[in-house]
Amino acid sequence: MYLPKSFHETRIDVLHALIRDYPLGTVVMHGAGGLTANHLPLELAGDGLLQGHVARGNELTKADGAQVLVMFQAANGYISPHWYPSKHETGREVPTWNYAVVHVHGRLRVIEDKAWLRGFLERLTDRHEASQPRPWQVSDAPEDYIQKMLKTIVGLEISIDRIEGKFKLSQNHPDANRAGVVRGLGEREGLRDAELADLMQQAEERRHG
Template identity: 55%
Template sequence: MYRPADFVEERAAHLHRIVQEHPLGAIVTLTDQGLDANHIPFMLDPARGAHGVLQGHVARANPMWTNVRDGAEVMVIFRGPQGCISPNWYPSKHETHRHVPTWNYEVVHVHGRLRIIDDEKFVRGVVARLTRRHESAQPRPWKMGDAPADYLDAMLKMIVGIEVDITRLEGKRKLGQNREPRDLDGAVDALQERGDTALSVAMAATRNQD
């Protein structure tokens, strides 16, 4: 990934945050038929291994888990807030007119080794953790016990567990760090006015990067 110095992000806490806040990852694998990508919600366990471990599952009918060998190198892409930034939002544009539109975003490339885990206990645990996390905001969160046991057992048999042992994290946060403070402020204010809170908050946070 092309990463100009202003936009390089190497702090594990920030990279883990992006993954945890935007858990739908695009896992890229190399098969005999060429490159393949699948979009899977992942759970990150940052405490395991040197860089953490991703856990998820795929449909048993998905050839992804049979088209790659266990231990194969993979990349998983997680994208945070993103959007187009208009030069009209920069005060300096109205003085010099030397600005063009650009696209700001946060992204993490997770490199690691794939582990296929075709085990009912593992799959049940992954589903339980994903459910607890993503149902927690509901007034009455759905839980696995709400479904009939025979139905749930049948559904679990239709999926296969996967893990990615992370070997390297590569992050990029292109959020206007190379702009004049007044231009950054102008873009943040314009995004807030348009209701793009996530990107405006991410950009505002670059003012006091630790």
């Protein structure tokens, strides 16, 4: 990944926070037929592991020990040069795209242990159901149905060898331009604009914090 110094994020707590907030990862692997990509929610277990599960027919279940790249992406969006005060002074600005991503490099382990898998699914469900008025639990489903479903999936664990982040959030612009981008995102109100503006404000707070 191309990493200009202005956008290189190295703080582990910041990288981990993005993974927890945007847990749908893209798992890239070089398989028998070339590069493949699978998209699945992953849980950060401690500092050094990602955990997930896939259908038994997924090619990842046959890739025990493989080296993989996992990409996580936060909110992103088009940035208009009209939002920069400097554009109105000099005209010397162009459009760009702001985003934040985390890349994890690691080794895949396939897990067939049903007790491990059930425990993982219960933790995963409890986390994502926590905001519901009446959180669903794995035990809400009939036990024979749960046992049947467990036979159709396989657990995955990725040991993290290297993690890097690129947070391209207008850090290469002066304060006035960054503030202009946040205002522009607020006025546009696109699907992810509020999230992107929040990421920019968080980065600004960390920079001055």
